[in-house]
Amino acid sequence: MTSVNSVRSVRSVNDVALTVQQTARPTGFPTSDHFRFVESPVPRPAPGTALVENLYWSVDPYHREMMDGDFVLNAPLEGRALGRIVASREPSLPEGEIVFHRQGWRTHAVVRPDEVRRLPHHEGVPLSAYLSVLGGTGLTAYVGLTRIARLREGEDLFVSGAAGAVGTATARFARLLGAGRLVGSAGSAEKVRYLREHVGYDEAFDYRTGPVADLLDKAAPTGIDVFVDNVGGDHLGAAIGALRERGRVVRVGTISQYNTPDAPPVVFNHADVVEKRLRIEGFLVSDHRDVQDELYEFAVPRLLDGTLESDETIVDGFERIVEAFLLMLRGGNTGKILVRK
Structure with missing residues (x-):
């Protein structure tokens, strides 16, 4: 886990409530000028609601x-x-209970029972894990492998954006599920080393050092069975060329285009999809909430016995949430980036 310390530059969240608002639409990469912090009195709950003081925040692609x-x-x-x-x-939301909700970019939130999920009590599991490997990040990786790819023991994987939140969780889960060779791409030599030395990738490459198709061919010369794609673009084109017969593409995200809407289209041999009987499927993790308990059953015992780790970058201080978001967009995190009170 990486921790980024901070010095408080705004008033304590105990004095006022802070929210983050977007002030303008960005073209290309956003900056801090596209956001503002707004102070207000701490809200009071109405009948049928509860006041939550937030402890951890997730910023996501x-x-x-x-x-x-x-x-x-x-x-x-x-x-x-x-x-x-x-x-x-x-009554169903007792004081002291820790809950998950989606009113995130604020220090305090007033919630109804249908807007929160009460967390299970797994002694020894750090709270941050419920936003990373046990949260939406982990659920995305787990669903991608078990429901979309239907990973079979011994199959070889390629993962783009491998040093990010879903990329690290995918590798750790795939290894536990009996995958064969794991290959990942990342945006720096430091991240490549991290993938090899800490996450469990057999091979990894820095996609900035050459054409992705050539780098993937060198890293996986005999091909791959599954591609978990967080990036899109030339990664997707290269992976389709490298897939074996009946290979699967799990489309998670297209982060390469988030800040470049006029990015060129993906180029690949369309005949490969037919001749190799490939399957390309995207999904939204929100359609698979029914798998949450299964994820807990799979991951919690392994977190407790040390066979599973949660890759996290922690930024301290709510006043740094915009900074954390921009850091993530620039690839400055390893694993899941979280903001801690």
Whole structure:
């Protein structure tokens, strides 16, 4: 786990409530000028609701897509968060309970019972894991492998964006599920070393050092069975060429295009899809919430016995949430990036 320390530059969240709002639509990479912090009194819960003081916040690649139109300007932003209920006027939401909710980019949130998920009590599991390897990140990786790819023992994988949140979780889960050779791509030599030495990749390459198709051919000369794609672009084209018969592409994200909407189209041999009987499938993790308990059953015992680790970069201080988001978009994190109170 990587930790980024901070010095508080705004008033304590105990004094006021802070929210983050988007102020303008970006063209290309967003900057801090596209956001603002807004102070207000700490809200009070109405009957049937509870007040949550947030402890951890998630910033995710999909937030960049939402900045283009889904986020309402000059309004608090959506996002995943974990917090403690500090005041309640709803019997099913007792004070002191730790809950998950999606009103993330704020220090305090007033929630209804249908807007939260109470976390299970797994003694010895760090709270941050419920936003990383046990949260949406882990669920995406687990569903991608077990439901979309239907991974079989001994199959070889290639993962793009392998040093990111889903990429690290995918490798760790794939290894536990009996995968064969694991190959990943990342954006720096340091990340490549991390993938090989800590995450469990057999081979990894820095995609900035040459054409991805050539780098993948060198890393996986006999081909791959499954491609888990977080990037799109030339990674997708290269992987289709490297897939063996009845290979599968699991489309998770297209981060290479989030800040370059005019990116060139993916180029690949379309005949490969037919002749090799390939399957290309994308999915939204929100359609697979029913797998959450299965993920806990799979991952929690392994977290506790040390056979599974959660790759996290922690940024301290809510006032650095925008900084953390921009850091993630620039590839400055390893594993899941989280903001901690």
